[in-house]
Amino acid sequence: MEDRGIIGQLNPAFKLATHGFFMLLLTIISDPFTSFLLMLIPLIITFTMLRLPAKILFTTFVSFLFLFFLSTWSLAAFGRGETIWFQWAWFHFTKEGLMNGLTIGFRMLAFLYYGFIFIMTTNPTSFVLSLMQQFRLRPKWAYALLAGIRFLPLFHQELAQIRAAHRVRGVHRATSLRERLQTAFRFTIPLLAQGIRKAERVAIALEARGFDGSWNRTFYRTIPWGYKDVVYFVVLLLAHGILIGLSTALGMIRWGLV
Amino acid sequence: MSTPQLLCENLSVQYFDRDEPTLKKINLTINQGESVLFLGPSGCGKSTLLYTLSGIIPRSIHAWIKGNVKAPQNVGTLFQDPDSQFCMLEIADEIAFSLENKAIPPEKMPDRIASLKKQMDLDHLPDHTQINTLSGGLKQRLALAAVLAMEPEVLFCDEPTAQLDPAGTRQILNDLSQLKGKHTLVLVEHKLDGLMDWIDRVILFSPEGKIIDEGAPLPLFRRNETAITRYGIWKPKLWPATWESIIKGKHPEKVEQWKPLPKSSPTEKEPLLTLSEGALYHRKDKALWQKVNLTVYPGEWVVLLGPNGAGKSSLLQTLIGIHSLSSGKLSYSFTQSDKELKPEILSQHIGFVFQNPEHQFITDRVEDEVAFIGKLEKWPEKEITEKVEKLLYDFRLLPLREANPYTLSVGQKRRLSVASMLLKEYKLLLLDEPTFGQDATTTEELLERLEILRQRGTAIIMATHDVELAYRHATKAAVLAEGQLLFSGPPEELFTHTEILKQARLERPLYLEYQHRRNFG
Amino acid sequence: MKEKTLNIREVILTVIIAILCGVLYRLWTPIYDFADLLTGFSGQFVYGFWFIASIIAAYIIRKPGVAFLAEMAASSGELLTGSSYGLTTLLSGALQGLGAEAVLMAVRYRRWDLPVLMGMSVAATAGSFIVDYAFWGYAEKTVFVQTMSIILRTVGSLFVCGLLGKWIVDLVAKTGVLNSYAIITSKKKPEWDKS
Numbered sequence: 001m002e003d004r005g006i007i008g009q010l011n012p013a014f015k016l017a018t019h020g021f022f023m024l025l026l027t028i029i030s031d032p033f034t035s036f037l038l039m040l041i042p043l044i045i046t047f048t049m050l051r052l053p054a055k056i057l058f059t060t061f062v063s064f065l066f067l068f069f070l071s072t073w074s075l076a077a078f079g080r081g082e083t084i085w086f087q088w089a090w091f092h093f094t095k096e097g098l099m100n101g102l103t104i105g106f107r108m109l110a111f112l113y114y115g116f117i118f119i120m121t122t123n124p125t126s127f128v129l130s131l132m133q134q135f136r137l138r139p140k141w142a143y144a145l146l147a148g149i150r151f152l153p154l155f156h157q158e159l160a161q162i163r164a165a166h167r168v169r170g171v172h173r174a175t176s177l178r179e180r181l182q183t184a185f186r187f188t189i190p191l192l193a194q195g196i197r198k199a200e201r202v203a204i205a206l207e208a209r210g211f212d213g214s215w216n217r218t219f220y221r222t223i224p225w226g227y228k229d230v231v232y233f234v235v236l237l238l239a240h241g242i243l244i245g246l247s248t249a250l251g252m253i254r255w256g257l258v
Numbered sequence: 259m260s261t262p263q264l265l266c267e268n269l270s271v272q273y274f275d276r277d278e279p280t281l282k283k284i285n286l287t288i289n290q291g292e293s294v295l296f297l298g299p300s301g302c303g304k305s306t307l308l309y310t311l312s313g314i315i316p317r318s319i320h321a322w323i324k325g326n327v328k329a330p331q332n333v334g335t336l337f338q339d340p341d342s343q344f345c346m347l348e349i350a351d352e353i354a355f356s357l358e359n360k361a362i363p364p365e366k367m368p369d370r371i372a373s374l375k376k377q378m379d380l381d382h383l384p385d386h387t388q389i390n391t392l393s394g395g396l397k398q399r400l401a402l403a404a405v406l407a408m409e410p411e412v413l414f415c416d417e418p419t420a421q422l423d424p425a426g427t428r429q430i431l432n433d434l435s436q437l438k439g440k441h442t443l444v445l446v447e448h449k450l451d452g453l454m455d456w457i458d459r460v461i462l463f464s465p466e467g468k469i470i471d472e473g474a475p476l477p478l479f480r481r482n483e484t485a486i487t488r489y490g491i492w493k494p495k496l497w498p499a500t501w502e503s504i505i506k507g508k509h510p511e512k513v514e515q516w517k518p519l520p521k522s523s524p525t526e527k528e529p530l531l532t533l534s535e536g537a538l539y540h541r542k543d544k545a546l547w548q549k550v551n552l553t554v555y556p557g558e559w560v561v562l563l564g565p566n567g568a569g570k571s572s573l574l575q576t577l578i579g580i581h582s583l584s585s586g587k588l589s590y591s592f593t594q595s596d597k598e599l600k601p602e603i604l605s606q607h608i609g610f611v612f613q614n615p616e617h618q619f620i621t622d623r624v625e626d627e628v629a630f631i632g633k634l635e636k637w638p639e640k641e642i643t644e645k646v647e648k649l650l651y652d653f654r655l656l657p658l659r660e661a662n663p664y665t666l667s668v669g670q671k672r673r674l675s676v677a678s679m680l681l682k683e684y685k686l687l688l689l690d691e692p693t694f695g696q697d698a699t700t701t702e703e704l705l706e707r708l709e710i711l712r713q714r715g716t717a718i719i720m721a722t723h724d725v726e727l728a729y730r731h732a733t734k735a736a737v738l739a740e741g742q743l744l745f746s747g748p749p750e751e752l753f754t755h756t757e758i759l760k761q762a763r764l765e766r767p768l769y770l771e772y773q774h775r776r777n778f779g
Numbered sequence: 780m781k782e783k784t785l786n787i788r789e790v791i792l793t794v795i796i797a798i799l800c801g802v803l804y805r806l807w808t809p810i811y812d813f814a815d816l817l818t819g820f821s822g823q824f825v826y827g828f829w830f831i832a833s834i835i836a837a838y839i840i841r842k843p844g845v846a847f848l849a850e851m852a853a854s855s856g857e858l859l860t861g862s863s864y865g866l867t868t869l870l871s872g873a874l875q876g877l878g879a880e881a882v883l884m885a886v887r888y889r890r891w892d893l894p895v896l897m898g899m900s901v902a903a904t905a906g907s908f909i910v911d912y913a914f915w916g917y918a919e920k921t922v923f924v925q926t927m928s929i930i931l932r933t934v935g936s937l938f939v940c941g942l943l944g945k946w947i948v949d950l951v952a953k954t955g956v957l958n959s960y961a962i963i964t965s966k967k968k969p970e971w972d973k974s
Binding site for chain 1: 337344350408601610
């Protein structure tokens with residue numbers, strides 16, 4: 001993994017917990033203004049601290065914006081409220097709905113950016129190792145997860161091959177609804193069959209190499225943690241404190257679930 | 259000197275889902291430092307024996323076992339699938355995983371990893387190399403390094419080259435020969451060239467799971483020639499001769515088998531397929547292959563040669579419209595416009611046999627699989643039944659007509675995937691490595707069927723690594739390597755271009771090798 | 780009775796099923812997004828597909844914990860493979876998995892028929908709504924949209940999760956690759972136990 005600055009050096013498991021904590025905090029803020037302010041924190045971290053090329057920053061921003069609109073829309077167009085602007089069939093545009101929609105939209109953006117920071121700064125192997133070393137995830141599950149994610153590109157290729165093969169066989173020429181439904185999910189069978197065989201082979205191979213899934217093992221790589229992780233949490237906590245304080249002072253904040 | 263290290267007495271093994279034992283009353287002793295090969299037809303239980311001796315049965319695979327097995331605790335196993343032996347993403351981590359399992363102190367690991375990488379000739383790869391980026395041969399090498407990290411007394415290998423191309427196969431067999439004597443070696447392997455000259459002992463199995471003979475390789479082969487031929491086991495290419503005796507003219511029948519078959523040149527003037535200046539891009543900037551020109555006439559047999567990853571599969575898939583050309587032009591005698599270059603339309607004229615037969619199975623019964631296209635196109639019931647029965651009979655699948663395609667053996671699956679493409683007569687048949695991993699019998703049968711089709715006017719394009727097949731059967735050879743079509747023309751001519759052969763990592767076919775050796779001593 | 784805890788083979792299988800389902804989810808997401816965007820709830824009918832990993836894994840392996848762990852593996856798989864959604868799905872995955880697991884607990888891991896699998900789907904749906912109400916403001920939608928969402932997602936999950944999951948696994952079982960897992964072995968008895 002390339003150098004992603006200071007955040008790339010943090011302990012993955014603690015980083016996960018920190019992000020989770022502030023995401024939960026966001027869910028009990030129910031006004032758009034505070035949500036917007038708090039969303040700026042992960043956004044600014046992403047733009048200033050990850051050393052990402054502008055192109056990636058831009059494309060993710062655009063795709064996240066789309067999801068922002070999607071979640072805002074789901075409440076703006078179908079939300080409860082007194083001040084009705086427009087109503088047709090079950091479409092129900094209200095002022096309150098839009099406000100709630102924006103809250104949810106900014107919350108969504110914040111979640112996505114927390115997720116994005118995490119995946120861009122975390123090496124999957126280190127993440128799983130630190131879940132095991134710091135959060136006591138059992139080795140059985142940790143190594144199974146690592147073995148599993150290795151297969152992801154392979155399964156994608158496999159899926160493409162199977163669908164291509166089925167197109168060549170002419171499954172699209174099925175006529176009845178029943179046939180159509182069956183052929184639509186038919187490709188899952190070879191995919192699963194192959195995956196199940198691979199799972200079995202990996203299990204056999206790992207056991208043959210002396211893996212018993214227990215804690216009775218040493219670690220080639222130890223994932224460290226230390227003051228940096230505490231600093232990261234404290235800095236985020238301070239930032240949230242300041243922004244929440246600001247919003248309170250302006251009288252904008254509303255606590256509670258939306 | 260000869261201390262027995264592995265021992266089994268009256269060993270019988272039966273899987274829970276079988277009605278019959280796979281192994282029956284096996285007695286076998288293997289001495290320390292010996293290199294032993296288990297040989298037999300597919301399904302004869304040689305892998306089961308290997309798994310039982312190495313403790314995988316019953317530890318990981320459950321089965322009923324009767325009899326005695328004695329084996330050391332510390333053994334290692336190399337498996338056939340290069341993709342399913344790893345659990346880490348980077349190569350150093352993978353070797354370390356074995357060491358971690360043995361609870362070796364972490365401070366000792368870097369040295370051990372470095373020395374294992376050196377031993378297996380992997381030291382040119384940095385520790386953080388992603389395993390997914392390695393070739394099949396290198397993956398197997400890494401797997402071997404990870405197994406050797408356990409310092410096994412016995413090394414078991416279950417068809418370690420089964421999924422490798424010829425270059426990877428040579429690599430791994432050579433690696434194993436280096437380990438001879440250092441570890442006791444027990445192998446199941448079909449590719450005998452590169453193995454016969456160093457293995458100590460061969461154990462020959464009958465299809466019923468019994469040991470019928472054992473001993474040094476060459477005498478054993480001589481004693482059991484008929485059985486081995488009947489079982490469809492691949493024989494070493496030169497066997498029973500040596501280059502010396504062949505050049506002296508002692509085996510004219512052998513040389514005769516290597517000659518190209520008589521090939522009628524296509525009579526039709528109008529090409530069936532024309533691909534001009536074709537290119538397929540990975541991403542915007544990276545060409546998988548480009549400047550590919552290919553013309554195929556009805557009744558031609560074209561082989562597509564080239565190393566793994568050169569794009570043979572993607573070229574075949576482009577020909578049936580699965581991928582669209584990034585630039586260039588593809589046209590068929592039966593298409594009018596580019597809009598028809600889609601699998602939905604092209605597959606009405608072109609058959610495609612995929613590399614992995616399972617990918618193309620779409621029904622739950624062997625019979626339905628073959629009948630599928632007929633039913634889709636609403637042929638008369640009677641015609642379908644008759645043709646299907648004939649095909650099933652020809653491909654030795656009639657007794658299995660009710661079976662689920664997935665439950666067939668490797669060879670049967672391949673035969674089924676081809677049979678299902680023969681119900682309808684296509685103008686062009688595309689095959690992606692159809693002989694890969696097949697036994698000698700299935701390969702021979704398949705090639706005979708294809709030759710009959712070709713003579714009836716079907717054009718065949720086949721991706722393969724098999725230079726003998728190319729030389730003997732093909733009317734045209736095309737070589738795809740380094741992103742380009744390096745050659746397209748008669749196979750006889752291809753094999754005179756030493757430079758191209760080197761670039762595409764191809765060997766010379768035996769007949770030309772014979773002529774070469776005869777002329778230059 | 781056989782061992783209750785998962786062995787390495789079953790753990791890896793659970794993870795692989797989860798990863799495979801992750802591959803399928805990627806095909807599914809655009810369908811859902813599109814269907815849901817326009818009307819506000821019609822995508823709900825196919826929402827249940829996201830719980831299929833726990834149905835498939837539990838139906839095959841038939842041990843306590845599999846349904847929950849399969850969902851957890853599926854969502855951490857998304858995180859590990861670089862989906863920004865990952866952190867969010869981790870929590871919803873946990874609640875969906877807990878829902879499915881609760882149904883199995885209620886039948887004491889003895890029944891594996893269609894009604895139970897459908898029950899798991901409904902319970903997973905309930906779990907998913909907890910997250911939607913807590914995080915995504917479902918309580919503020921109009922009563923009509925809320926009702927429709929609940930009905931459609933629940934009914935839909937019966938089909939695209941329970942029924943589809945069982946159909947797929949039964950077909951896969953016929954291929955013989957599951958012969959050493961509980962779905963097949965639990966039906967086998969030694970000669971002397973057959974009545």
